[in-house]
Amino acid sequence: MLDISLLPQQVEPSDWALVFASRNSVTAMRGTPGSPWTVQQASDLWGLDTLTAVPVGYWQGRGLWAFSIAESQVNQTEQISSNLYSLLGRVDDNLFHAHGRAYQLLHWTRTHRYCGQCGSDTALTEGGRAVLCNACEFRVYPRVSPCVIVLVTRGDRLLLAAAAGFQKRFYSTLAGFMEPGESCEQAVAREVREEVGIEIGNVRYFSSQPWPFPSQVMLGFFADWVSGDLTLNEQEIEDADWFDANALPPTPPMTSISGQLISHFINSR
Numbered sequence: 001m002l003d004i005s006l007l008p009q010q011v012e013p014s015d016w017a018l019v020f021a022s023r024n025s026v027t028a029m030r031g032t033p034g035s036p037w038t039v040q041q042a043s044d045l046w047g048l049d050t051l052t053a054v055p056v057g058y059w060q061g062r063g064l065w066a067f068s069i070a071e072s073q074v075n076q077t078e079q080i081s082s083n084l085y086s087l088l089g090r091v092d093d094n095l096f097h098a099h100g101r102a103y104q105l106l107h108w109t110r111t112h113r114y115c116g117q118c119g120s121d122t123a124l125t126e127g128g129r130a131v132l133c134n135a136c137e138f139r140v141y142p143r144v145s146p147c148v149i150v151l152v153t154r155g156d157r158l159l160l161a162a163a164a165g166f167q168k169r170f171y172s173t174l175a176g177f178m179e180p181g182e183s184c185e186q187a188v189a190r191e192v193r194e195e196v197g198i199e200i201g202n203v204r205y206f207s208s209q210p211w212p213f214p215s216q217v218m219l220g221f222f223a224d225w226v227s228g229d230l231t232l233n234e235q236e237i238e239d240a241d242w243f244d245a246n247a248l249p250p251t252p253p254m255t256s257i258s259g260q261l262i263s264h265f266i267n268s269r
Contacts (some may be wrong), residue, residue: 002098007055007128008063013040015063017048018056018102021071023214024081025099033080034091034099039065046073054109055128056102066102068110084212089253096255100212107214108142116140147216148187149175151261152200154225154242156269158262160249161196161232161240170250171243173258175218188221196240197231200224206264209257220257222265245269 008015016036019026027034036059042048046069053065074081084103087096105128112131115122120135130141151173152159160171176191178184185203192200206220230240243249245266252258 001094002057002059002064002101004057004101007057008065009055009127010063011039011050011053011065012063013038013043015039015065016059017042017053017065017067018099019046019048019067019069020103020106021069021074021081023103024071024083025087025103026069026074026079026081029078029080032091034087034095036064036098042067045075054102054105054124056098056105059098064098064102066106068106089255093255097210100210104144104212104215105142112140143215145216146178146184147175147211147218148178148184148191148221149173149218149257149261150188150192150200150203150221150223151206151258151265152192152198152223152225153265156245157242158245158248158265159196159225159230159240160243160251160262162238164234164236164238170252171239171248172252173261175258177216184219184221188223192223195233195237197233198228199226201226206261207257209260211257218257220261222261 017039018036019042048067053067056064056066058064084099087099109131112122115133115136115138117138118133118136120133122131122133125132130139132139161174162171174192174195178187188203189200192198200223202224204222206222208220209218211218232240251262254260254263
């Protein structure tokens with residue numbers, strides 16, 4: 001399991017390295033999917049500059065670091081470059097979350113190379129927990145965007161929807177970003193109203209999940225249908241319907257909080 005209570009401060013050759021090319025995690029073609037490299041292995045392959053390493057935490061008692069390489073540096077005959085979605089459900093949950101945290105931190109440092117207040121260069125500070133402007137000393141910590149995700153039920157039926165643009169890969173629960181000034185419950189009701197046009201009640205918390213696409217935390221809820229007919233926002237929802245628990249369409253895997261919401265409801269009836 002990844003320990004983030006302390007961050008490594010000095011890169012060691014025997015430390016672990018998670019390597020990304022743009023949005024994709026780069027791992028060895030032969031071996032366990034998603035396994036990290038040692039820093040020495042990664043340096044031998046790509047000549048990594050340890051000054052660019054981003055501290056992630058401790059994995060199996062050794063420091064874990066995140067590195068970026070150019071997509072052109074990936075050897076397609078020896079390495080696999082795959083997005084995080086492709087690792088979901090294929091690797092241990094703890095390893096997936098380590099990849100997710102590493103990617104989020106790389107995304108944060110890449111998008112905060114310059115100060116949002118004065119435009120000057122920034123650098124990591126506080127042992128890697130913040131970036132600091134070299135000129136005006138404006139300090140920025142990693143940003144996490146809260147999202148709500150909800151399973152709406154109507155008796156024994158579940159409301160599931162296919163998102164627009166995803167070619168009906170699967171039917172999932174409704175989700176959306178929270179707005180400034182909203183409570184979680186208000187965000188749940190607004191998102192359901194905006195996406196499918198119904199009113200809900202009895203909103204109750206279930207669980208949460210970090211979601212590195214690129215830097216969300218998903219807050220899961222159940223809610224009951226109160227009134228209204230389904231009226232889809234076609235810009236966001238391609239299809240939605242009430243499904244019987246015994247006749248579900250393809251749904252997300254249990255590694256996602258959407259799959260967990262669905263499974264919990266079915267098993268608790």
